[in-house]
Amino acid sequence: MSTEDKYYPIKIDCAANDSTLTFNHTCLRIKDPKRSVKFYVETFGMKLMDKKDFPEMKFSLYFLSFPKENWEKNSKGEADVFGASGILELTHNWGTEDEDDFKINNGNEEPHRGFGHICFSYADVSKACEALEAKKAPFKKRMSDGRQKDIAFVLDPDGYWIEIVQYLREAEEFPTTDVGPKFNHTMVRVKDPVKTIEFYKNVLGMDVLRTSVNEKNKFTLYFLGYPLKEGEGRVSKEGVLEITHNWGTETDANFQYHNGNDKPQGYGHICVSCKDPASLCEEIDTKYGDKVSWAPKFNQGKLKNIAFLKDPDGYSIEIVPQGLVV
Numbered sequence: 170m171s172t173e174d175k176y177y178p179i180k181i182d183c184a185a186n187d188s189t190l191t192f193n194h195t196c197l198r199i200k201d202p203k204r205s206v207k208f209y210v211e212t213f214g215m216k217l218m219d220k221k222d223f224p225e226m227k228f229s230l231y232f233l234s235f236p237k238e239n240w241e242k243n244s245k246g247e248a249d250v251f252g253a254s255g256i257l258e259l260t261h262n263w264g265t266e267d268e269d270d271f272k273i274n275n276g277n278e279e280p281h282r283g284f285g286h287i288c289f290s291y292a293d294v295s296k297a298c299e300a301l302e303a304k305k306a307p308f309k310k311r312m313s314d315g316r317q318k319d320i321a322f323v324l325d326p327d328g329y330w331i332e333i334v335q336y337l338r339e340a341e342e343f344p345t346t347d348v349g350p351k352f353n354h355t356m357v358r359v360k361d362p363v364k365t366i367e368f369y370k371n372v373l374g375m376d377v378l379r380t381s382v383n384e385k386n387k388f389t390l391y392f393l394g395y396p397l398k399e400g401e402g403r404v405s406k407e408g409v410l411e412i413t414h415n416w417g418t419e420t421d422a423n424f425q426y427h428n429g430n431d432k433p434q435g436y437g438h439i440c441v442s443c444k445d446p447a448s449l450c451e452e453i454d455t456k457y458g459d460k461v462s463w464a465p466k467f468n469q470g471k472l473k474n475i476a477f478l479k480d481p482d483g484y485s486i487e488i489v490p491q492g493l494v495v
Contacts, residue, residue: 189444189491190374190395192408194232194256195287195355196437196487197329200273201266202231204326205259209233212304212323213289214350215257219250221495226471230495231259235289235350235407243492251442252491255352255407257287260437273327274435276357276427283426283482284436285356285413286322286330290404292347294319294335301333329435332356336405343402354392354409355439357484358426361419362391364481365412369393372453372461372478373441373486375410378403387416410439428483438477438485446488450476 199205209215215233222229232250234257240248250256265271276284291297298312298321309322309330321333334353336344359365369375374395381390394409403409418424429436443449450467467476467488472495476488 187374187443187445187449189442190449191252191442191491192254192375192394192410193251193440193442193489194258195352195439196258196260197287197327198273198434198437199259199261199327200268200271201326202229202259202261203266206231206233208326209257209259212301212306218248218256223472227263229261229263231261233257233259235352241491243494245494249492251440251489251493253407256440257352258437258440272433273329274427274429274433275328275330276429276436277330281427281433281435283358283484284429285358285411286332287352288332288334288354288356288411290334290336290351290353292335292337292349294321294333297333297335297350327435334404336402338404341402341404343397343400344405348405351405351407353404353407354411356411356413357436357482359412359414359482360421360424360426361481362389362412362414363419366391366393368480369410372457378406378409389414389416426482428479428485430483430485436484438487440487440489442489442491442493444491446474446476446490450488453478 206217210217215235217231218234219232220229234253234255237253241252243249274281276282295312301323307324309324312318312321319335323331323333325331336351366377375393378392378394380392383389391412391414392403392409393412394406397403397406447467453461454466462479464477464479464485468474474490474493477485478488479485
């Protein structure tokens with residue numbers, strides 16, 4: 170069965186009733202970890218929360234986050250990077266930093282478009298951009314460029330786009346004060362928004378938090394995620410998936426976005442964590458069978474206690490237990 174033929178009409182009880190479900194992290198492959206970690210720490214003020222090395226598979230994972238209060242702890246007494254939202258996971262395959270011709274696919278260049286950007290939100294976007302200018306951050310788009318004067322884009326060392334937006338706005342009830350920078354959302358382009366929204370709502374229990382229609386340029390943005398917490402706004406919330414639909418792609422039988430994991434690689438996945446991922450994965454498998462693609466199923470890969478499934482466009486979603494110690 171092709172991806173285009175898959176539907177997800179059943180609301181599964183496990184995802185619908187699991188209040189621990191969390192959009193945990195977004196994974197991006199990088200060429201040089203020294204360069205990339207330094208960029209996110211020094212330019213944006215993120216903190217390196219954890220690093221995991223896998224010598225047998227020759228790769229390392231770096232977990233970064235904006236400052237948070239009241240981190241949950243894992244069994245080692247460390248901050249649980251799998252129990253929070255707004256985590257950026259950088260994946261380094263050893264040796265790429267020494268390859269002169271190695272280049273990451275940033276997802277925005279033809280013919281390999283798919284992943285679009287990550288987005289950091291601030292109380293005041295103008296002040297944030299002024300601070301980034303002072304740090305000589307490389308801008309893809311300044312606020313003064315183009316038609317949209319309320320956003321900017323910065324390029325990271327591998328050419329990934331980072332959108333800069335403001336969460337204190339009249340249309341948003343919360344927050345009412347500066348609550349610091351937030352890793353608000355991750356954007357991917359999708360072929361058919363109906364099928365994609367059905368998947369994330371019914372299989373993973375997300376909902377549409379807001380939409381934005383641009384009739385002039387013929388595209389629609391959908392923002393999906395788990396329920397807002399008290400005092401949390403849609404633009405200040407961490408852990409949101411933005412899907413971008415360019416009108417007409419859904420009727421083109423041959424149209425396909427690049428999923429980031431086929432070569433040339435770049436974007437890796439988003440990750441959903443919960444207290445009991447084994448039960449969640451079993452429920453999904455029971456309800457949907459071969460309508461959902463796994464790679465691998467829970468606890469069946471080289472790395473234990475995790476699973477990967479694919480959405481209608483072939484983008485990967487990791488499922489992990491909160492409190493996981495790797």
